[in-house]
Amino acid sequence: SNGWKRLSELNIGDKVAAPIKSGTFGLPNLGTDKSEFIGMMIGDGNMTQARPIFTNTDEAILSKIEILVISIFGSNIQTINYETRPNRSHIKMVGFTQKDWKSNRDSKGYCFSNPVTNFFKKYNLYGKRAWEKTIPNEIMNGSSQEIAACLRGLWSTDGSLYISGTRCRMEYTCTSKVLVEQIQELMYKFGIPTTVSSHSKKNPSWRDQWRLSLDKKELIQKYLDLIGFVGDKQTRASNELVRVKSLGKRDGIGDIIWTRIKEIKSVGLKPTCDITVDVTHSFCLPGFVLHN
DSSP states (O other): OTTOOOGGGOOTTOEEEEESSOOOOOOOOSOHHHHHHHHHHHHHEEOSSSSOEEEESOHHHHHHHHHHHHHHHOTTEEEEEEOOOGGGTTOEEEEEEETTTTTOBOTTSOBOOOHHHHHHHHTTOTTOOGGGOOOOHHHHTSOHHHHHHHHHHHHHHHEEEEEETTEEEEEEEESOHHHHHHHHHHHHHTTOOOEEEEEOOSSTTSOOEEEEEEOOHHHHHHHHHHTOOSSHHHHHHHHHGGGSOOOOSOSEETTEEEEEOOOOOOOOOOOOOOOOOSTTOEEEETTEEEEO
16 A cells, blocks of 8 residues: 555544645736735624724734725725724724715715725625635635735734744634635645644633644744735744744655644535546645545
């Protein structure tokens, strides 16, 4: 079998080969501004209201999203600042709407619909709550620049960066399992492998959380080089990551790493396909090296 095993023969604790990089980039589609705007709004936006709202504390991020809105929708779009509670005055909430929405009406006297809202309706994001958010297919199949822009928007807003002493870690935690798996798939395209774990909440009425993480200095540096952050996280990473000690060579050869199986569970009956590859008789999918 030359080291290959049937899936039914694998056990918890066995090591399996995982590709460092898998997947291909597509052709340009939305452009980088729209892709980054979508990433930021998936991360810290509320798209369930007639007027989309964005919430953040980082002035650089708030400035960036205003620039993106003008670039995408033109100067007729304005940002409206909302008041927050006194104990949350450091948090800024901004909404997006037309400047002349009160006076600009159709022949029946109705206000024209908000173009920012229409934008999110077009990409099936309007009305989606946190656990329902997903990355549009136009970005999943987009160019490397568009995917990098979307990831930058996501990680800059809802991602976390921890650097302390000789340790570093990036995490993206949310209640949408599909979104976390999409981010993992896109990170693989840049050769940045990540791990996904689930965290059940103590209160049964709360939704489970899904966490995507990477904790190797070399991978975080690669993320900075290829994708990067907007705002404070970029500044901290640039200034502090250099002090983190390298963890040395990874457990693998070339573009392959070896990782241990932590859990095996049934997911029920799923559609499958039979793929045959000549010569090598093997192929890669996100997270796995498989054999005919």
